[in-house]
Amino acid sequence: MVILSRYEINFKPSEDLFWVKTKEISICPCCGQPLSGYDHHLRLVRLRCGIKVRLLVPRGFCRNCHHLHTQLPSFVQPYKHYEAMVIQQVMDGKTLSTCPAEDSTIRRWQSALRHAAPYFETLLYAANHTKRPLFGESFLTKVQKSSRRWLTSVTRMLISARVDLPTCFAFTPPG
């Protein structure tokens, strides 16, 4: 998995499909070598406005370690069917009345975040090779304050540190 910062999205009206084209050279998170284009695969993503779109996302192949990596545009949250900002706003406790997720999903995300926060905090310190201080502001709070798209920043940090994303994102279960 790689998170793309620079990409282009084209729409194919005949197939009702959005096509993501990468505008950057992605680096393999396993070995650090550049990825070459391999294919595209289909993702369904529910946007902030509530519309569900069909998105073809690229996959890159590493010729060095032979791993295949999905190259996800930064507005999509890995392993979720929602735009990253939808999940971030729920975590920030914002605009719940306009959230496209169902109430039960929102409650599940919030409850899972509360339970996983200490574990998540430890992962962030590990990903940044710093020791967790006994006192002071949490790492997560610092990122939340410094980045408008903090969830994407955190995701990118964990991927580049090769932290197991499915486990650490257990606080936002699929749905």
Ligand SMILES: [Zn+2]
């Ligand atoms: Zn590789």
